[in-house]
Each structure stands twice: as C-alpha cells, then as structure tokens.
Amino acid sequence: MKTTLPALVWLCLPFALLGQETNNNAVSDANTPASPQSVQRLDTFTILGSPDQVFEIPGSASFIDLGELSSFNYDNIDQAIRRVPGVYVRTEDGYGLFPNISIRGVGSMRSSNITVMEDGVLSAPAPYSNPAAYYTPTTGRMRGLEVIKGSSQVKYGPQITGGALNYLSTEVPQQAAGYAKFIYGTDNDARAHLWYGDRFETELGTFGYLGEIYYRQTDGFKQIDGTAASSSSSDTGFTKFEPMVKLFWEPKTSAYQRFEFKAGYTDMDADETYLGLTTEDFRRNPNRRYAASRFDTIETENIRTYLRHIIEPNVDTRISTTAYYNDFSRAWYKLHDVRGQVITGGVPQFDGNGDPILGSNTNLSEALASPGSSELAVLKGEGAGSLRVRNNNREYKSYGIQTVVDHNFDVGATRHDIQLGIRLHEDYEDRFQNQDVYTQNANGGITNIARGAPGSQDDRRGTTTALAVSLSDQIQYADWTFTPGVRWEHVRYKNNNRMNGTRAREELDVFAYGIGALYKFDERHFVFGNVFRGFALPSPGAATGNDKIQEETSDAFELGYRYRNADHALQAEVIFFHTRFNDLIVPDNIGGAGAGGTENVGKARTQGIELSIGYDFAKANNMSFSLPAYVAFTYTDAELRNKVDAGGGGGAPVESIFAGGRKGAALPYVPDYQISFGLGFEKGPLGLYADAVYVDSTYGTASNVSNELRPDGTNDARFGKNDAYFLLDLSGSYQLTDQARLLIGVNNALDREYLASRLPHGPRPGQGRFWYGGVEFSF
Numbered sequence: 062m063k064t065t066l067p068a069l070v071w072l073c074l075p076f077a078l079l080g081q082e083t084n085n086n087a088v089s090d091a092n093t094p095a096s097p098q099s100v101q102r103l104d105t106f107t108i109l110g111s112p113d114q115v116f117e118i119p120g121s122a123s124f125i126d127l128g129e130l131s132s133f134n135y136d137n138i139d140q141a142i143r144r145v146p147g148v149y150v151r152t153e154d155g156y157g158l159f160p161n162i163s164i165r166g167v168g169s170m171r172s173s174n175i176t177v178m179e180d181g182v183l184s185a186p187a188p189y190s191n192p193a194a195y196y197t198p199t200t201g202r203m204r205g206l207e208v209i210k211g212s213s214q215v216k217y218g219p220q221i222t223g224g225a226l227n228y229l230s231t232e233v234p235q236q237a238a239g240y241a242k243f244i245y246g247t248d249n250d251a252r253a254h255l256w257y258g259d260r261f262e263t264e265l266g267t268f269g270y271l272g273e274i275y276y277r278q279t280d281g282f283k284q285i286d287g288t289a290a291s292s293s294s295s296d297t298g299f300t301k302f303e304p305m306v307k308l309f310w311e312p313k314t315s316a317y318q319r320f321e322f323k324a325g326y327t328d329m330d331a332d333e334t335y336l337g338l339t340t341e342d343f344r345r346n347p348n349r350r351y352a353a354s355r356f357d358t359i360e361t362e363n364i365r366t367y368l369r370h371i372i373e374p375n376v377d378t379r380i381s382t383t384a385y386y387n388d389f390s391r392a393w394y395k396l397h398d399v400r401g402q403v404i405t406g407g408v409p410q411f412d413g414n415g416d417p418i419l420g421s422n423t424n425l426s427e428a429l430a431s432p433g434s435s436e437l438a439v440l441k442g443e444g445a446g447s448l449r450v451r452n453n454n455r456e457y458k459s460y461g462i463q464t465v466v467d468h469n470f471d472v473g474a475t476r477h478d479i480q481l482g483i484r485l486h487e488d489y490e491d492r493f494q495n496q497d498v499y500t501q502n503a504n505g506g507i508t509n510i511a512r513g514a515p516g517s518q519d520d521r522r523g524t525t526t527a528l529a530v531s532l533s534d535q536i537q538y539a540d541w542t543f544t545p546g547v548r549w550e551h552v553r554y555k556n557n558n559r560m561n562g563t564r565a566r567e568e569l570d571v572f573a574y575g576i577g578a579l580y581k582f583d584e585r586h587f588v589f590g591n592v593f594r595g596f597a598l599p600s601p602g603a604a605t606g607n608d609k610i611q612e613e614t615s616d617a618f619e620l621g622y623r624y625r626n627a628d629h630a631l632q633a634e635v636i637f638f639h640t641r642f643n644d645l646i647v648p649d650n651i652g653g654a655g656a657g658g659t660e661n662v663g664k665a666r667t668q669g670i671e672l673s674i675g676y677d678f679a680k681a682n683n684m685s686f687s688l689p690a691y692v693a694f695t696y697t698d699a700e701l702r703n704k705v706d707a708g709g710g711g712g713a714p715v716e717s718i719f720a721g722g723r724k725g726a727a728l729p730y731v732p733d734y735q736i737s738f739g740l741g742f743e744k745g746p747l748g749l750y751a752d753a754v755y756v757d758s759t760y761g762t763a764s765n766v767s768n769e770l771r772p773d774g775t776n777d778a779r780f781g782k783n784d785a786y787f788l789l790d791l792s793g794s795y796q797l798t799d800q801a802r803l804l805i806g807v808n809n810a811l812d813r814e815y816l817a818s819r820l821p822h823g824p825r826p827g828q829g830r831f832w833y834g835g836v837e838f839s840f
Contacts, residue, residue, distance in 0.1 A: 116623055119544050119577030119589045120211020121147065121636050121671065127203050132750055132792040132804055134244055134833055136201035136252065136277060138162070140790070140808070142226075143737045143754050145208050146671035146695045147638070151730045152817035154333055155282060155828035158299065160197050161818075164210055165617075165640055166667030166699040166731050167223030167597075170648050172197065174597050174613075176217045176225040180323070182367050184228070186389040186457035187488040189219055189525035189552065190601055193648065196327070196363050196389050198228040199303060202254060202275040205229040210638075211619055212575030212593035215546040216482055216531045221573055221595040222615035222642060230323075233269040233307055234258045239840045244804070246833030248298065250279040258307075266312040275303040281332065282828055286352040288442030288505025297350060299331030319371040327363040336396050337778065337823025339429050339437070340769065340816075347814050347826035352442030352505055356450050359393040377469040387459040397451040397496060398422045401435030401444060409435075409445075417445040417503075425822040430769040430776035442505030451496040451518060461486035478535040489524040490600075520559040523601030527552045540581045544591075548573040554601040565605035571596045571612050587623040592616075597646055603659035610659050613646040630681035632674070639668040641702075647719055662719045662763075664702035665728060671695050686744035693737040699728040701763050718779060718820070721772025722763025730783070730818075732757035746796035751789065758785040761819040778823035786815035786827070794837075802837045 115122050123145040127135070135141040137157030139150040151161035151169045163169035171193035177184050185192040200206075209217070210224040217225040239257040244250075258271035281298030305325035312318055334357035338349060367385040374380070402417040403410040410418040420435070428436035438444025463484035470477050495513035502508050533546030552569040575593030582588075595615045603610035621636035644661040672694040679688040705722040718729055727733075739752040762780045764772055771777045792806030812830035819825070 113629075116587060116625065116632075117542065117579065117581070118211070119542055119579035120209070120214075120591050121619060121621060121634075121638070122207070122209045122211065123673075125206040125208075127200070127205055131242075131837065132748060132794040133752060133790055133806060133808070134201070134246075134252070134792075134804065134835070136199065138197065138200045138206075141200050141206060142208070143735075144691065144693050144739075146673050146693045146735075147210055147636075147669075147697075148208060148224075149695075149697075149731060149735060149756075151820070152827045153820070153825060154331075155817075155826065156279075156299070157197075157200065158329070158331060158333065160194050161730075161820075162194075162226065163731065164208070164223035164226075165638055165669075166665070166697060166728055167615075167642075168645070168647065169730050171195070172226075173648055174220050174646075175223045176214070176220045177228075178217070178225065179228045179365070180230055180367075181227060182365075182383060182385045182387075182463075183459060183486070184365070184387070185459075186363075186387075186391075187459055187490045187525070189486070189527055189598060190488050190523045191457065191490040192220060195391050195393075196361060198230075199275060199277075199301065199327070200228075201252065201277065202231065202273065202303060202305070203228050204231055212544065212546065212577040212591035212617075214595070215548045215573050215575055215593065216480065216533060218529050218531070218548055218550055218573070218596075219527065219552075220597045221548070222597045222613055222617075222640075223595075230305065230325075231256055231271060231273055231307075233260060233271045233309060235260065239838075241838040241840075242804075242835065244833050244835035247831045248280045248282050250277070250298075250831070250833065252277045252835075260309075264313075266310060266314075268311075269307075269309045271305075271307040273303075273305040273307075275301075275305075277301045282831075283348045283350045285350045285355050286442060288352045290502070290504045290506030291352065291355070291442070294355060297332050299329060299333070301327065301329045303327045316375075317371075317373040319369075321369040321371075322367070323369075324366040325364075327361070327365075329359075329361045331359050333357065333359055333393075334395055335821040336425055336440070337429060337819070337821075337825045339432065339778065340781070340824055341432070343816060343824040343826070347816070347824075348829065351440045353396055353399065353440040353448050356448075356499070357393075357395040359391060359395070361389065361391040364388040379467045380464065381467075382462065382464045384462045385460060387457075389457040389459075391453075391455055393453040394450060395453070396425065397449045398424055399428050399436045399439050399446060399448055401428075401437075401439050401446045404435055419446055422449060424777075426778045427776050429778035429823040430780075439501060442501070443503075444501075445503045446501055448499040448501060449496055450499060452494055452513075454493050454495070454515075456491045456493075457488065459486070459488035474538060476537040478537075480531075480533050480535075482529070482531040484527075484529045486529065487524070487526045489522055491522040492519045494519040516559075521602075522555075522557045522559070524555040524557075525552060525601055526555075542579040542581070543576065544578075545576040546574065550598075552598060554604045556601045556605040567601075567605045567609070569598070569604065569612060571598065575617075585625055585627070588621070589623070590618075590620040592618050599646060599659060600648070603646075603648075606659075608660070610646065610661055611644045613661070614643045616641045616643075626681070628680065630677045632676075634671075634673045636671040637669075638671065639666075641666050647717060660717060660719070662701075662705050662717075662722070665700065666702050667697060667699040667728070667731070669695060669697035669699075686742065689739075689741045689743070691737075691739050695735045697731055697733060697735075699731040701726045701728060705763060718762040720762070720764065723765075726763050726765045727760055729762055730759050732759050732785075748794040750792045752792075753787065753789045755787045756785060759783045779819045781819060783818060784815040786813055786817070787811075788813060788827075797836075800838055800840050802839075803834075804837055805834045807832050 149163045161169040162172040167174040173192040179198045207227040237259040242254040244252040253276045256273035260269035278300040279298040283297040285294040287293035309321040334354040336354045369383040400419040423436045439446035466481045498511040500509040529550045531548040536543040554567040556565045577591030579589040597613040599610040617640040619638040625632040642665040675691045734757040737754040741750040789810045790808045795803045808831040817827040
C-alpha cells in the first residue's frame with residue numbers, strides 16, 4: 062500500500078498549526094465538561110456524543126447507555142440493540158458471536174450491509190473486501206452504542222444503504238478509579254470484567270491510562286448426539302479473552318492537543334457449527350446437535366490498535382487524525398457437505414469388496430430437508446457415508462489513516478459547522494483453505510480420515526484500496542437546522558487467485574449525498590426530515606468476476622417528530638421512512654445468504670413507522686422513587702420489486718435464498734412487526750427491571766414458501782418460515798455498599814422455544830432460559 066506521502070501530510074498537518082497563538086482550551090474525554098470557550102461539537106470518535114444530543118440531529122439516531130443496562134448483563138448485541146426501532150437481528154448462535162443486524166430492511170447477512178465501528182474506527186475484519194461479522198466488538202465490555210439511520214450517515218462509509226453502528230469502549234476515568242464485575246450463570250457461564258485507570262498532571266502535561274480485561278466462557282446450551290461408536294458431548298460453548306489498554310497525553314502547548322493510543326486483543330475459541338436440524342427434530346428438541354457436527358470449531362484472533370491526535374488551533378476549529386491497524390485471523394473447521402450410501406429400490410448398495418457405494422456430495426440444507434435419506438442418516442451418525450469438513454482458514458488485515466477537520470463560522474445570521482473527512486484505507490481477505498474427508502461406518506464410527514493439503518481447497522487474496530472524502534455542513538438559522546452532505550469514494554479492487562494463477566483488477570467510483578432539516582418549535586417540540594442516497598460495495602471477487610457485480614444503491618426519505626417535556630421525564634419520537642434499493646447485493650458466503658456466488662438480485666423497497674417512547678411516571682410527579690419505562694415499536698413493509706429467476710440473479714446457483722423471488726414478495730428475515738418494552742422500579746439501593754420483545758414471523762427466502770422446497774422442486778431446509786417469538790428478561794440489583802452491588806436475573810424467563818433462523822443450514826434456536834447472579838464493584 063503506497064500511502065507514505067498522504068500519510069505524512071495528514072500526520073504533519075496538525076503540528077504545522079502549533080505556531081498559531083490560540084487559547085489553551087482543553088477538550089478532554091467525552092465525560093469531561095468542555096470549558097465555555099471550547100469547541101462545542103461531537104467528539105470525532107462518536108456519532109452522537111450523548112442521548113440529549115439526539116434531539117437536535119436532523120435525522121433518526123439512537124444512543125444506548127449500556128451502563129443503564131448493566132443489571133441485565135447483556136453481552137449479546139442482539140439483546141442490547143433491540144431497544145432501537147428500525148433495527149432487526151437474526152439470531153444465529155444464541156450468543157451474538159456472529160451477529161446478523163439489519164437496519165430498515167437492508168440485508169442482515171453477518172451485518173455486512175451496515176458500517177460497524179468501535180470508537181469511530183472501522184471494526185469489521187475487512188470492511189471493504191469482506192465486511193461479514195466473523196468478528197464484532199463485544200457488547201459486554203462497552204459503555205455505549207450509537208445507531209444512526211438518517212442522512213448524517215454520509216460521514217460513515219463504506220456500507221451506508223442502511224445505517225451505522227458505533228461501539229463506544231471504556232473511557233479513561235477523570236481520576237483514579239476501578240471497576241470489577243463477576244457473573245456466573247446457567248451452562249457454567251462465567252464472566253469477568255475489570256478495569257482500572259487514572260490521570261495525573263506533570264510538567265509535560267496531563268497523562269492518563271486505562272487497563273481493561275474482559276473474559277467469558279460457557280459450556281453452551283446445546284447437546285451433541287452420541288453414536289454407537291462415540292459418546293455425546295455438551296461442549297458447544299466458547300471461551301473469549303479480551304485485554305485492552307488506552308493511553309493519552311495532553312501536552313502543555315498554546316493550542317490544545319491530545320495524543321491517544323489504544324490497543325486491544327481478542328482470542329476466541331468456539332465449538333460452533335453451520336449445521337442445523339430437521340424441522341421435525343427441532344420441534345422435539347431445539348437444543349440438539351447432530352453427531353456430524355462434533356468436529357466443528359472456530360478459533361479467532363483479533364488485534365486492533367489506533368493512534369489518534371486531536372488539536373484545536375483556535376476556538377472554532379478542531380482537527381482529529383487517526384492511524385489505525387486491525388489484524389484478524391480465523392480458522393473455522395466445520396462440516397461442509399455429506400455423502401450417503403446409494404439406495405436402490407430400498408436396498409443399500411455395496412461394491413465387490415462389501416464397502417458401501419456412496420452417492421455424490423450433498424448440500425447440508427438439502428440433506429436436512431430430505432427425511433429418510435441416507436445423507437440424513439449419516440448426519441445423525443446412523444448410517445454409512447462420508448463427511449467433508451472444510452477448514453475455512455482466513456486472514457484479514459485492515460489499516461489506514463483518517464482525518465476529520467471540524468470548523469465553525471458565522472455568515473450573517475447563520476451558524477455553520479463544516480466537517481471535512483478524508484480516509485485512505487486498505488484491507489484484504491486471504492484464504493488458504495483445505496478440507497478433510499471423514500469416512501463413517503453404519504454405527505457412526507470414523508474409520509478413515511483423508512487429510513487435504515493446506516491451500517488445496519482455496520488459495521486466493523482479495524484486496525481493496527479506497528480513498529473516501531466526505532463533506533457536510535450543519536447550518537443553523539433561527540430555529541432551523543440544515544445538514545447537507547456528500548461522500549465520494551474511489552475504490553480499487555485486486556483479486557489474486559493463486560490456485561489458477563489468474564489476477565484481476567477493477568476500479569469503482571461511488572457517491573452518496575443527502576440533506577436533512579430540523580425545525581425546533583421550542584425546547585419540547587421538534588420536526589425533522591431528510592432525503593439521502595447511499596451505497597453498498599461489492600467484494601473484490603464479485604467486482605472483478607465475470608458478472609462484474611455493481612454497487613448497491615439506495616434512495617431514502619424519512620419524516621419525524623420528537624417531543625420531550627420540561628424535566629425530560631417523557632421523551633417520544635415517531636418516524637416514517639421509505640427506502641428504495643437498486644442492484645441489491647446478496648453476498649457469496651453461505652452463512653450470510655446461501656448463494657454460490659455474489660449476485661445483484663435487482664430492486665427492493667422498504668417503508669414503515671418507528672415509534673419510541675421513554676417515560677418515568679415517578680420522576681414526572683416528583684415521587685421518591687423512579688419508574689423508568691420505554692417502548693420501541695417498528696412496523697416494516699419490505700418487498701422485492703422484481704422477479705428473480707430460479708437460479709438467482711445473474712445466473713447464480715439455485716442455492717441463493719433470493720432464488721424464485723417474485724415481485725411483491727416479502728424480504729427474508731425482515732419482520733412486519735417488532736416491539737420492545739420495559740419497566741423498572743428504583744428506590745434507594747433496590748432496582749427491579751423487566752424487558753420484553755416481540756418479533757413477528759418471517760420468511761427464510763424471497764420465494765415466501767412455508768415448505769422446504771426450492772423453486773426447482775428440490776429440498777432445502779433454509780426455505781420455509783421462522784417463528785414469531787416473545788421473550789421476557791427480568792433482573793434485579795441491590796446496592797450493598799457504596800462500592801458493591803449485587804446482581805441477579807433471568808433472560809428468556811418464560812423459557813420460550815422458537816425457530817429463530819434457517820441459516821446457515823437448517824432450523825436454529827435462540828437461547829433458552831438463562832439464570833445468572835453476580836456482584837459489581839466500583840472503587
């Protein structure tokens with residue numbers, strides 16, 4: 062990556078401004094009140110800054126303070142983010158390890174159609190080359206979540222047809238402080254979250270540090286079948302270890318400056334599989350796993366780091382420059398397909414040596430939807446055949462430098478806050494994969510393993526280099542606020558297939574633009590609206606392949622109203638949104654979409670209503686206790702706007718979940734109705750809380766069938782419907798001392814069993830009833 066010259070220019074730019082005579086106006090962490098002379102704007106690594114600032118943004122946005130949810134112990138992003146209207150999640154593993162998040166109807170495939178960040182830095186393994194969320198920041202170690210859905214997302218590429226999600230990590234405290242939390246729950250689920258930090262003054266300026274450790278392990282809530290030749294196992298959980306350090310220095314210079322360094326590491330080992338169940342077996346025992354999945358495991362490592370410099374050369378200007386580097390590797394050793402014994406006229410076939418004659422390799426979803434088949438018997442460990450297990454060994458790197466210049470000025474009666482963002486970025490996905498074939502006898506015993514050579518199944522690298530420039534202006538005039546914005550990205554793709562020696566290149570220029578407006582009647586009433594054009598990018602392999610997959614584009618409109626009373630005890634928002642998608646991209650990973658190749662499936666349209674209300678009756682009536690309550694409701698009408706042939710768009714294999722989609726069909730995994738609501742009681746040291754969510758049923762594919770049949774008539778367990786479900790979480794806390802708090806609770810208190818997803822291969826459950834208890838210390 063040839064970035065030396067622009068990198069040096071951007072890094073040196075802040076220092077070139079040091080000679081100017083300015084006020085020494087310190088802007089510290091987000092939890093430090095700015096001085097009256099300081100630049101009053103959002104921090105460069107946040108989207109919103111605080112819940113109160115949401116009200117004056119000309120677009121839909123949400124801020125979740127995870128500290129307020131600490132008694133629920135939500136480590137799963139699926140649980141925490143359901144408080145935001147317009148956001149849908151497709152549960153895959155029950156723990157949120159591989160989240161599938163959709164915002165306003167965009168594809169939920171491993172959250173690849175939204176921009177995911179941590180502290181304002183892209184966090185997907187390869188945000189351009191492969192943004193699928195095989196890594197996502199851990200919710201349990203975060204202090205907050207920010208979600209933006211309106212035209213302001215023009216500042217946060219590269220996937221901006223739906224919205225942006227920003228995780229906010231633990232901050233350096235204002236003074237010496239520490240925190241420790243220990244939780245133990247069902248399935249030997251053990252968690253620990255600890256941090257300590259301080260800041261101090263020296264002759265060279267202010268220094269600060271933070272050290273943090275997050276750990277979680279669980280046995281898992283599923284049970285792997287035993288066979289006549291192997292025992293059953295409950296090892297279906299995971300272990301995760303995450304240390305992190307933050308350092309900052311604010312030197313004593315004429316212009317305020319801050320240098321911040323952050324480094325984090327994640328090591329995860331999970332016994333997770335793509336294989337689901339037959340629908341019949343799922344209804345009997347949703348937490349069952351077939352014996353064929355006993356070899357499946359994924360190991361991941363993630364290193365993330367950045368060096369950030371902030372300078373305020375004067376009271377109206379702020380420049381933030383961040384150089385970042387992320388390294389992610391994963392090896393998911395998992396069942397890929399199966400071969401069963403040939404059966405003719407009900408009679409199993411053998412060769413002259415008495416060995417079973419095996420059929421061709423069969424897709425797992427097809428085997429699951431074929432009751433009585435020899436392939437299904439092999440999966441259950443009850444028949445002779447073979448299992449092909451693939452080692453999806455991949456390495457991802459993502460690095461770059463980004464600068465945001467924020468400048469305030471007045472023109473007559475208008476106040477302008479112009480923000481210019483520039484980012485030079487490169488990332489790649491490198492695949493070096495092999496597969497092993499396990500031969501299985503009729504008793505489920507493994508009689509032979511044929512090991513594939515490393516790199517023999519797939520050996521290629523896809524690289525993306527991107528220059529992104531965004532420009533926006535927040536214009537305030539009287540009680541009006543306008544925010545026009547534009548984004549341009551120049552993208553260069555390289556795809557190097559080392560297996561056949563082919564190389565391909567492609568370039569792409571994409572634009573996004575929009576404008577939002579807000580009118581403030583008074584401190585209570587606000588109306589806003591915006592129009593916005595967004596885009597989502599294809600991967601290097603898709604962009605350089607024979608089909609030359611185009612970028613997905615969207616044209617969106619929203620209109621909303623906000624209200625809050627004088628003491629903010631009541632806050633409410635209602636929004637109508639309408640989005641049209643063109644050249645809808647369905648990625649090529651089976652875990653996301655089930656397609657054999659990436660495809661543009663055509664047009665789609667989503668529209669609906671989002672409603673959120675927060676109210677504290679006790680606070681509004683000056684009572685001695687609190688009764689915080691909230692409701693988040695979403696109605697969505699999401700449909701395909703063209704027919705997709707039985708082979709998928711662009712001639713992709715029938716494997717696509719969009720295959721056979723008809724005009725007017727509901728989009729997969731987008732519920733018509735979703736409602737979350739909660740109520741709390743807080744008095745003195747006691748806190749009691751209830752959270753609930755209802756999610757409507759969805760279709761697993763765009764063909765909108767209730768049976769497990771592809772458009773060509775073959776069986777496929779990904780086709781069919783997913784259950785509607787209602788979940789109730791209860792929690793309580795008691796403040797034992799000023800420093801110690803007792804926590805107890807139960808998630809899915811009613812122990813609902815529900816079919817949450819048919820992807821990657823066949824029906825999968827959400828987690829059942831989960832009890833936990835623990836203690837939290839602040840010192």
